[in-house]
Amino acid sequence: MSETDTLLARRAVGAQSSAVRELLKYSRTPGIISLAGGIPAPDLFDIQGLEAALGEELRARTRDTFQYGMTEGEAGLRDQIATLAGKRGLHAGAHNVLVTTGSQQALDLVARVFLNPEDTIVVERPAYLAALQAFAFSEARMLSVPSGADGIDLDRVEALFASERVKAIYVVPNFANPSGGTLTLDRRRRLVELAARHRVLIFEDDPYGDLRLRGRALPSLFEIAGQTPGARDLVVYMSTFSKILSPGLRMGWMVIPDAYYSNVAIAKQAIDLHSCTLSQRIVERYLASGRLGERLPILRDAYAVRCEALCSSLERHLGDAIEFNRPDGGMFLWARFRDDVDASAVLARAIEAGVVFVPGSAFFVDEPQRNTLRLSYSTITPETADEAGRRLAIALEESVG
Amino acid sequence: MSETDTLLARRAVGAQSSAVRELLKYSRTPGIISLAGGIPAPDLFDIQGLEAALGEELRARTRDTFQYGMTEGEAGLRDQIATLAGKRGLHAGAHNVLVTTGSQQALDLVARVFLNPEDTIVVERPAYLAALQAFAFSEARMLSVPSGADGIDLDRVEALFASERVKAIYVVPNFANPSGGTLTLDRRRRLVELAARHRVLIFEDDPYGDLRLRGRALPSLFEIAGQTPGARDLVVYMSTFSKILSPGLRMGWMVIPDAYYSNVAIAKQAIDLHSCTLSQRIVERYLASGRLGERLPILRDAYAVRCEALCSSLERHLGDAIEFNRPDGGMFLWARFRDDVDASAVLARAIEAGVVFVPGSAFFVDEPQRNTLRLSYSTITPETADEAGRRLAIALEESVG
Incomplete structure (x- = not known):
């Protein structure tokens, strides 16, 4: 554990926040699959x-x-x-x-x-x-x-x-x-x-x-x-x-x-x-x-399918190169590249390959784990999940290769 | 002009705010005419x-x-x-x-x-x-x-x-x-x-x-x-x-x-x-x-009528006992009892008489003018305006008498 200087933290949080905001623009860029958002699926709105x-x-x-x-x-x-x-x-x-x-x-x-x-x-x-x-x-x-x-x-x-x-x-x-x-x-x-x-x-x-x-x-x-x-x-x-x-x-x-x-x-x-x-x-x-009582099972089922689709795509395309825990709920997969690969470096390649995520370092006020990344499955389909994994594997290979 | 101790001001502002909130409940009390609110007239909503x-x-x-x-x-x-x-x-x-x-x-x-x-x-x-x-x-x-x-x-x-x-x-x-x-x-x-x-x-x-x-x-x-x-x-x-x-x-x-x-x-x-x-x-x-361009003249005309109704009611019922300036717009009349009558004391009588207003002292962080009061004309009618003036005159008379 470590202590954080308030002003530094404030500045860092501001900078990280701007970086994440910057990434959000890709959620509406045609051809790019975004795993970066933290938004609920609009197709599931009641x-x-x-x-x-x-x-x-x-x-x-x-x-x-x-x-x-x-x-x-x-x-x-x-x-x-x-x-x-x-x-x-x-x-x-x-x-x-x-x-x-x-x-x-x-x-x-x-x-x-x-x-x-x-x-x-x-x-x-x-x-x-x-x-x-x-x-x-x-x-x-x-x-x-x-x-x-x-x-x-x-x-x-x-x-x-x-x-x-x-x-x-x-x-x-x-x-x-x-x-x-x-x-x-x-x-x-x-x-x-x-x-x-x-x-x-x-x-x-x-x-x-x-x-x-x-x-x-x-x-x-x-x-x-x-x-x-x-x-x-x-x-x-x-x-x-x-x-x-x-x-x-x-x-x-x-x-x-x-x-x-x-x-x-x-x-x-x-x-x-x-x-x-x-x-x-x-x-x-x-x-x-x-209606909420009827709606929640629909949401849970849909997100469970999307979560599984992303997990299996990552396993299929990245295998040992990435590790993560299956979450019990919510909208996010927290993953880690092996061998201390810097997720920010991979992100640059990933954008070229047509997929975006948020480097995990954005979520630390101090001692960032640079090989981590946050992947949201909330808005993907089985097809885009598969393609996202494929592109992520390409980005990773280009990044370390 | 005077300097205000921040903490004192904060406490005072909080207390005044609660007092004003307390007055707002009268806006929905049957039989009471409220000049205390700062709300736009709901009957004028488009x-x-x-x-x-x-x-x-x-x-x-x-x-x-x-x-x-x-x-x-x-x-x-x-x-x-x-x-x-x-x-x-x-x-x-x-x-x-x-x-x-x-x-x-x-x-x-x-x-x-x-x-x-x-x-x-x-x-x-x-x-x-x-x-x-x-x-x-x-x-x-x-x-x-x-x-x-x-x-x-x-x-x-x-x-x-x-x-x-x-x-x-x-x-x-x-x-x-x-x-x-x-x-x-x-x-x-x-x-x-x-x-x-x-x-x-x-x-x-x-x-x-x-x-x-x-x-x-x-x-x-x-x-x-x-x-x-x-x-x-x-x-x-x-x-x-x-x-x-x-x-x-x-x-x-x-x-x-x-x-x-x-x-x-x-x-x-x-x-x-x-x-x-x-x-x-x-x-x-x-x-x-x-539509706003068409609506604004309707709002202005309605508020002008209400403002005038309140002004003339005050003149009619209170005469020299109160002074105020006709505002050029907005929703408020700022008034002053003559002879340094304390508006808060009048308020207590006014509530009994069936009319409420906000004592002006609520709007000062320091050096309050205790004889001032804020009267809103936004939600009154010609009839309630007249009756409000009549009740206010009774309250004032009972208060000083």
């Missing part, structure tokens, strides 16, 4: 369901649809979200739910409300870049701990909690972006116990939890904290409708313990007053329609 | 136009409507906004336009990007409370300068620019909330010249400019800066569709000089990635339809 919800709202003919709303979110939507959270095992009332402008805003809110300059926050290595961007704005000190297929390394976390005064830890327990890793049940319990012992806040970010492709769902850190003495108020849970319904609506949500709720709501008021009323009404009606 | 834009967007059947979008905003909307800005005399390209999640986000963005702790920002006294909230988060030092019917006092501003190292000044030049004041043309020119001489940034907030009820539009500070040597890059312009189309869509916008554009866009990326795609497409199609 357009019919979204239009039905929208039509219902318009037929209700309430001018409130277009009027200012409450900072905390529309009451009906907060009720629906509390129900959804309950299905995930989070027992909290609607009064603990805050609607956010995407889960990016939830990250910004926790950074603003809880992190002061000089505070210390522990993050995973690698970690979700946009979360690091939000934290960097607070000028908090970020300490990174390695995280793999089983989630963050708890021995390192324990040592850090014991040796440093840590304010918060940020984890994506389910199918993390970019690592694809899932925090095991044992580690979840241990993390909550450690947090309780050292009074460390846990920022639990769960955008992908409903996209489990195999195995059984694990309890959230929020749920475990509710059963752990001294931990009840320590977890702030964040999620979103971006991966399971529509990212364009910018609908995220948080479950916030009573003790902090009003502070977070007051911060949101200063940030954007409230989130789009129309989006909120659409999501509220969509959830009330019960 | 529902037909909004639905037409929405219908067009859905018929276009592009899944991009629900997908992630660019942080800067949808390209088509940025073009439309550049055209709208041009009509207001702001000559800037679409590449200078940033779409924001309401203009509250624009305020948050300028605070985040330009203000560091210990920086000094000059604000009007009284000032828009939510702007002060956004600035308070930056922990910048806020210095307030009196502002009246003709806008901010430029002699005081000049003295301050000369004696302090000022980073930025925040002004609402047209029909400010809460003062209703409009910065005169001479003062606009002088403010830009002063800013150029002392290299002070101007945050120009213009939510109400299109709601001019009488007289001719004055050039924006942004436009004047474009013609003033050394001032070209000093003005960041902010506006919104909240007052002229729909606040619920959360669509604000900024025109940002080239020198700062990418810094602001990167900050927005960390804050909420991008604003609601659906809202953007609705506004884009609405602007493309040309």
Whole structure:
């Protein structure tokens, strides 16, 4: 584990973010297969369901649809979200739910409300870049701990909690972006116990939890904290409708313990007053329609097929030259070239060969593993998956040859 | 003018904000006439136009409507906004336009990007409370300068620019909330010249400019800066569709000089990635339809009638007991009880009598004028205006009697 100078990290995160943005342009370049995006598959959007919800709202003919709303979110939507959270095992009332402008805003809110300059926050290595961007704005000190297929390394976390005064830890327990890793049940319990012992806040970010492709769902850190003495108020849970319904609506949500709720709501008021009323009404009606329950299996099946297609293509075309773990869910495959091949160098060849990915080094604030890469399977087909593997093999061969 | 301790200001702003939020609940209480809101009249929403834009967007059947979008905003909307800005005399390209999640986000963005702790920002006294909230988060030092019917006092501003190292000044030049004041043309020119001489940034907030009820539009500070040597890059312009189309869509916008554009866009990326795609497409199609040009005169005429109704009701029922200036536009009347009557004390009686307003003291970070009050005429009718004046007179009489 290593300490990161805040300003350097901020600059690095900014530069990496620009680099990733730059890569996104290839997602619309004809002839290029993009494994670089982090976007949900548009062909899986439930357009019919979204239009039905929208039509219902318009037929209700309430001018409130277009009027200012409450900072905390529309009451009906907060009720629906509390129900959804309950299905995930989070027992909290609607009064603990805050609607956010995407889960990016939830990250910004926790950074603003809880992190002061000089505070210390522990993050995973690698970690979700946009979360690091939000934290960097607070000028908090970020300490990174390695995280793999089983989630963050708890021995390192324990040592850090014991040796440093840590304010918060940020984890994506389910199918993390970019690592694809899932925090095991044992580690979840241990993390909550450690947090309780050292009074460390846990920022639990769960955008992908409903996209489990195999195995059984694990309890959230929020749920475990509710059963752990001294931990009840320590977890702030964040999620979103971006991966399971529509990212364009910018609908995220948080479950916030009573003790902090009003502070977070007051911060949101200063940030954007409230989130789009129309989006909120659409999501509220969509959830009330019960369609999400029918839709999730469709999404899971489709992503499972795409994940498998990419995995088998990589095995077929790259064989021993690459290694990766099959993720239990989500949208990302975290892979590693053998022999310490620099993924950024391969990327240059890959673009020529007609395939793009994100070099893993973009997801480290420090000590980057240069042979890693993040591959998204969310928008591929069996054909493009095969072709992507073939092109990647060509790029790798040209790069090392 | 006076200096404000940042932490005290932050606490005060928070408390005032909660007090104003508390008052808003009366806007839906049966039997109470609310002059407290800052909301546009829902009966004036162009529902037909909004639905037409929405219908067009859905018929276009592009899944991009629900997908992630660019942080800067949808390209088509940025073009439309550049055209709208041009009509207001702001000559800037679409590449200078940033779409924001309401203009509250624009305020948050300028605070985040330009203000560091210990920086000094000059604000009007009284000032828009939510702007002060956004600035308070930056922990910048806020210095307030009196502002009246003709806008901010430029002699005081000049003295301050000369004696302090000022980073930025925040002004609402047209029909400010809460003062209703409009910065005169001479003062606009002088403010830009002063800013150029002392290299002070101007945050120009213009939510109400299109709601001019009488007289001719004055050039924006942004436009004047474009013609003033050394001032070209000093003005960041902010506006919104909240007052002229729909606040619920959360669509604000900024025109940002080239020198700062990418810094602001990167900050927005960390804050909420991008604003609601659906809202953007609705506004884009609405602007493309040309309906706004037909709508604005309808809004202006309606607000002019409401403004006059409130003014004459106050004159009729309160006579000499209250004084105010007729605003040239916007939605607010700034009034003052004679004889230093405390508006907060009157409010308590007013609620009993069935009318609410916001005591003016809520809009001061320091040196509050306790006899002031803000009255919104946006949602009243001739009948409720008359009754509001009658009730206010009763409340005042009971309060002083």
